[in-house]
Amino acid sequence: MRLATLRADPDLSRFDPLARIISHNRFSTGHGGWSQLVGNYEDDLDSMLPGYAQHTSPMLSTLAHWEAGSHGGYDSSYALKIATRPRKGAQNVAIKRLTFRKRCPIRFETYFTFKPEATDLKLGETDVRSVGLLFDLQGGDSDAHAQRVMPHLRFLNALDGEHVQKWQFKRQSTEFRPLGTSDKTLSHYHLSPDGWEDLPGGNQRLCYNEIPTKVNWTYLRFDFDLASMQALAFQCNDRIFDMSDFDSIRMPAMKNLWCMLNFALFAETDTDKRAFLYVDSVCISGDF
Template sequence: MRLALLRADPALSRFDPLPRILSFDDFSRGHCGWSQLVGNYEDDLDTMLPGYAQHTSAMLSTLGHWDAGSHGGMGSSYALKVATRPVPGARNVAIKRHTFRKRGPIRFEMYFTFKPEASELKLSETDVRSVGFLFDLQGGDKDSHDDRVMPHLRFLNALDGQHLQKWQYKRETERIIPIGTDNKTISHYHLASENWLDLPGGSQRLCYNEVPTKVNWTYLCFDFDLESMTALGLRCNDRSFDLSGFDSIRIPAMKNLWCMLNFALFAETDVAKRAFLYVDSICISGDF
């Protein structure tokens, strides 16, 4: 009966959710809780680390373009748009903040696409450096797990003009830095360009259509276990990847982030041109 109900719903039948759906984000209904990742600060915004200071708000977009008007989303007129600044190496991040009520398997599914700003009459297939996602997790205040755990995955499309097309992950973050003078706030920029590792067998050629304004939607699914804080699987379109060697960024738990369950999306540009990550819809589900 449950499977029949899911398949009868055109919005949900494109996903393969676990038994309990935590959130279904159809961006024809608005931002659905996705907002700008603002860096930590105290007393003065200038205390924010530079990596975070470049971030701007996610937008709702019709995927407008100059030659035919707009694409719209996969199932409606709108998608979520994460856009970088037009500076080589610039990135932008959108975040959705939850807490969890029980530890167990969780599944993150989305339909996405990416393009650079179509400011030139050429394909520009190496202008977007990467797009990716991350979780930001921490156990409960009485939990034996005492780490903040941050699985990161990105599709490295290009670097310095070289078309690479491969999945990468991260185990290390930048140095943790005190913010302000009250000993209440610290920060670290975990999305820096350094310390990305190739996912074994992670090369993949994604659909990237023939002119700079055309897009095709790509399916992604990432499974993670909140009990063991380990990754269970990654799928992208017709490919499943081995995560047996995968690990997450792990740092000491922070004193006010108990039961944290955050999700983030990001884009990076490789050239002096804005890079766009578009997301049509996201389903976050669990078995708890």
């Protein structure tokens, strides 16, 4: 009965959710709780680390372009747009902030596409450096050995003009820096360009259409267990990848982040033009 109900719903039948749907965002109906990743600061906004200071708010977009007006979403007029600044190496991040009530397997599914800003009449297939996702998780305040755990996964599309096309993960972050004078606020920019490792067997060629205004939607699924704090599975389109060598950024639990369940999506440009990550919809499910 449950499977029949899901398949009868055109908004959900494209996903394969676990037992309970925690969140289902169709960006044709609004932002759905996805907002700008604002860096920590204290006393002065200028105390924010530069990596965070470059971030801007995600927006709702019709995927406008010059030939036909707009592309639209997967099956509606709007998608979430995460746009970098027009500076080589610039990044932008959108985040959804939740907490969990059970340590269980969770599944993150989305349909996405990416492209550079179409500022000239050529393909630009190497203009976007990377797109990716990360979770920011922490155990509960009663856990004996709680950690803050941050799985990171990115598709490195290009680097310095070379078309790379492979998936990478990260288990190292930059050092924490204290902000202000109260000894309460710390910050680290975990999306720094250092420390990325290749996912074994992670080379993949994604659909990237023939002119700079065309897009095709790509499916992604990432499974993670909140009990063991380990990745379970990763799929992109028709490829299912071996995650046995995958690991996450790990650190001691922070004093005010108990049961944190944050999800983030990011984009990075490889040229002095904006990179766009478009997200049509996201389904987050679990065994709650």
